[in-house]
Amino acid sequence: MTGLKRIFFAVFLFIFFSPAWATERVIVADFVRDLDNRGNPSGWQLQERKGKADYSVVQDSGISALRLRSEETSFALQKAVDIDPQHYPVISWKWKVTKLPDGGDFRKSNADDQAAQIFLAFSNRKTIAYIWDTTAPAGSIENASAIPFVSVKAIVVRSGPKDAGRWITETRNVFEDYKALYGDDPPVLAGIRIQINSQHTATSGESFFADVVFQRN
Numbered sequence: 001m002t003g004l005k006r007i008f009f010a011v012f013l014f015i016f017f018s019p020a021w022a023t024e025r026v027i028v029a030d031f032v033r034d035l036d037n038r039g040n041p042s043g044w045q046l047q048e049r050k051g052k053a054d055y056s057v058v059q060d061s062g063i064s065a066l067r068l069r070s071e072e073t074s075f076a077l078q079k080a081v082d083i084d085p086q087h088y089p090v091i092s093w094k095w096k097v098t099k100l101p102d103g104g105d106f107r108k109s110n111a112d113d114q115a116a117q118i119f120l121a122f123s124n125r126k127t128i129a130y131i132w133d134t135t136a137p138a139g140s141i142e143n144a145s146a147i148p149f150v151s152v153k154a155i156v157v158r159s160g161p162k163d164a165g166r167w168i169t170e171t172r173n174v175f176e177d178y179k180a181l182y183g184d185d186p187p188v189l190a191g192i193r194i195q196i197n198s199q200h201t202a203t204s205g206e207s208f209f210a211d212v213v214f215q216r217n
Contacts, residue, residue, distance in 0.1 A: 026088055028081060028192055029212035031057050032064040041066060041077060049074040050199045058208075061167060063094065065210040066194065070101070070115070072204070074197035078119075083189040088214035089175035093118060096167045097132050097158070099206040101198040104134035106154055107142055111135075112197075115205035118212070119152075119193035120174060122186055128177055129154040130170070132207070141181070153181045167208075174214075189214075 029041065036042045039057055046053055051073030058067045066077070101113035116132040129144060133156045136142075144154040155177065157170055178186035192212070198205045 024216060026081075026083055026214040027212075028079065028083075028214065029066070029093075029194075029209070030064075031066055031210060041079075044077040044079045047076045047078060047193075049076070049197070051075070060096070060208055063167060063208075063210050065094070065096075065208040067208050068116075068194070068196040068206065070113075070196045070198040070205045072199050072202050074195075074199045076117075076119075076193045076195035078191055078193040080191050081189055083214050085175045085178065085186045085189060088216055089173050090171060090215050090217060091120070091174050091213070092169060092171045092215065093212040094167055094169050094208075094210040095132070096208040097164045097206070098208070099204055100132075100134040100161060100164065101201045101205045102134070102203040103201045104198070104203075104205075105136055106131060106133050106144060106156070107136050107140070109200075111201055112144075113199065113201045113203070113205065115196055115198075116158075116207035116209070117193075117195040117197075118209070119191075119195060120189055121191040121193065122178070123188045123190045125150050126178075126182055127152040128174065128181065130157045130172060131155070132158040134160065151182075155181075167210075169211075173217075 053075035054069040097115045104113035105111040114131045118130045120128045138159045140156040144152045
C-alpha cells in the first residue's frame with residue numbers, strides 16, 4: 001500500500017469506526033433546524049399534565065427558541081437521548097424567563113411552580129432538575145419526586161426576577177452534579193425534558209429555551 005493510500009485508509013477508518021464520543025459536542029436541541037413539517041421540535045414529545053400546552057418555536061433577539069407559556073397549566077416537551085456523561089459531562093443551554101409564577105416555591109408542594117425547568121433522566125431512574133424558581137434561593141437543593149420508583153433532585157440555578165427578561169447561558173457539570181447528589185458516577189443519560197407549570201399557584205409563567213448542548217470538558 002502506497003503512502004497516499006495509507007492516509008486515505010486511515011481517514012476512512014477514523015470517520016466510519018470512531019466512537020460516537022469522538023466528537024466535541026452533542027446537540028440535543030437546535031431550534032433552527034430540528035423542526036418537523038408542522039414547525040414543532042423534531043424528536044420531542046409533548047406531555048400535558050394539566051390544561052392545554054401553549055408553546056411554539058420563535059425568533060427572539062435573533063435566537064431561534066422554544067417559547068413556553070403557562071396559564072394555570074403544566075406541560076413539558078421531552079426527548080429520548082443516549083449520552084454518556086463520562087464522555088460528555090458538561091451541559092450548556094440558553095434560557096430566558098419573562099414571567100415567573102407569583103409565589104412559586106419548589107420547597108412547598110402547594111406552590112411548586114416554575115417558569116423554566118430542565119430535567120435530565122438517567123437510565124437508572126434517577127433524575128436531576130435544573131430550575132428557575134420564583135422564591136427559593138439559588139443553590140437550593142431538594143428532593144422533588146412525586147413519581148413512584150423515580151428519584152428527582154432539583155437544583156435552583158436561578159431565583160427571582162433579577163435576571164428576568166434577558167437571555168442567559170448556563171453551564172453545569174452533570175457528572176459532578178450527579179456525584180454530589182447521588183454519591184456515585186452517573187449512568188447513561190436516557191432522556192431530557194423542558195417543562196413549565198403554574199397550576200399550583202393558579203398564576204402564569206413564560207420562558208424561552210435554546211441551544212441545549214452536551215460537551216466534553
